[in-house]
Amino acid sequence: MKTDCHNCPLRKLDLFDPMSKDEVHFMSKFKTGEFVAQPGTEILAEGASSSQLYTALDGMGLRFKTLENGSRQVVGFILPGDFIGLQSGVMGEMQHSVEATTRMTMCVFNRSELWDLFKYQPRRAFDLTHVAATEEYLLGEALAAVGQMDGYAKISWVLNRFFRRLTALGLNENDQVPLPYRQQDIADAMGLSLVHTNKTLAKLREDGVATWANDTLTVHRPKMLAENAFERGTRLRTRPLI
Amino acid sequence: MKTDCHNCPLRKLDLFDPMSKDEVHFMSKFKTGEFVAQPGTEILAEGASSSQLYTALDGMGLRFKTLENGSRQVVGFILPGDFIGLQSGVMGEMQHSVEATTRMTMCVFNRSELWDLFKYQPRRAFDLTHVAATEEYLLGEALAAVGQMDGYAKISWVLNRFFRRLTALGLNENDQVPLPYRQQDIADAMGLSLVHTNKTLAKLREDGVATWANDTLTVHRPKMLAENAFERGTRLRTRPLI
């Protein structure tokens, strides 16, 4: 049951830049298939080279690095529309692992055809560079949060980030968004211990700012959450969809 | 005193991927000038759009973000060969500020000609995406260090990272490399306080692993420093020069 690029549900969202007919046509040829990954599936492995690149169509996942001391740093959360495997595509080797958290459906592209994209579709190549720069920006934001905030601000920051991203994906119903991750995932993203993350989430709940339970994040006070996280403005920037 | 691309001193280094005659020729046309920045100069500002992009030819600088609470997160250290302003070039707006730490000489490119590079030089466009992916990788590494290491490992990690990068740039003389940054810069990169950074540097000196004084980093025990930082392998990957 392949999702036709011409009928891609993500393209309808304001979050993603519009695509020309020519670009859509090229992408429908560039796309070689769909891949459905079950929860826990390792989609890409750190240090490995992959012949496939992906766009997440549905479902959620994680990007993480494993340190030599065994600890895990989550370097990103994959949501619909995210591109997966760029590092393998241009550097030849993934610098982080990717794992499905829920059942995920992904559009599949062959790495061997990436060069054709650069040769024949400079606008798409430019968009790919834009996606890479966006990833860099998101990592910079995360580094700033992890490096300069205390636990309460960190948890506020990550929940606020999820809330905004999931809202922009049209997944917000009455200030509730799906959040199927574990507390350990958030802890490993923010550089906190599991216990401290749990206690901080309890504090946010007790303060009436946000509640995370049963794979659902409910934000009672969006402005307060954003302020706790030292977030300027509310607007997420649009970005290209690959 | 313009540096001719055909005689670029950086191109001689093994750290950078070779360039074809056609690529060098294109770059010498793409380059519009040289810019010399004095220490303290703000080269690019967070939130601003710039009409220029740069490659650092000589000298060192910083990339940083400022949080609403006034704290500063250093998100990168600029060394010769680093590309500056990619986010402005593809996203339209810088997500971090760039400041010169020493006197810096930079090759200047016009952002308006970036599109030509994508249209007429797909190999260079591919290299630019590679550079973006490399920045993403470096930020992921930094996030892992800041998020998962204690103070001693963090300082070891950043000094080891400098030692390797500066050695690859041919700046290592008897296990000594120039390091003209302040302790506050390192503290803001690793998410530590200035006092704790100072104490940790003292501990490394006392352990006979590394000494940083008079803008010079001396690594007495490179393997020990790398082990403290949980760094696998010794080899830095080559990358394209823009």
Added chain:
DNA sequence: TTCCTGCTATGTCACAGTTAAATGCGGACC
């Protein structure tokens, strides 16, 4: 129905790291 596993929740204590303040030193400027 029972047992096991994974995840969430809570309490207590120790300490790595922060904050505030003071001192020393070297270089630039008058």
Added chain:
DNA sequence: GGTCCGCATTTAACTGTGACATAGCAGGAA
């Protein structure tokens, strides 16, 4: 030569966070 500034260093007091232990709950498997 004296003064001022920026940076490095040190000390003391404090606290946010980690480590450890324990308990509860829900869902899946036997």
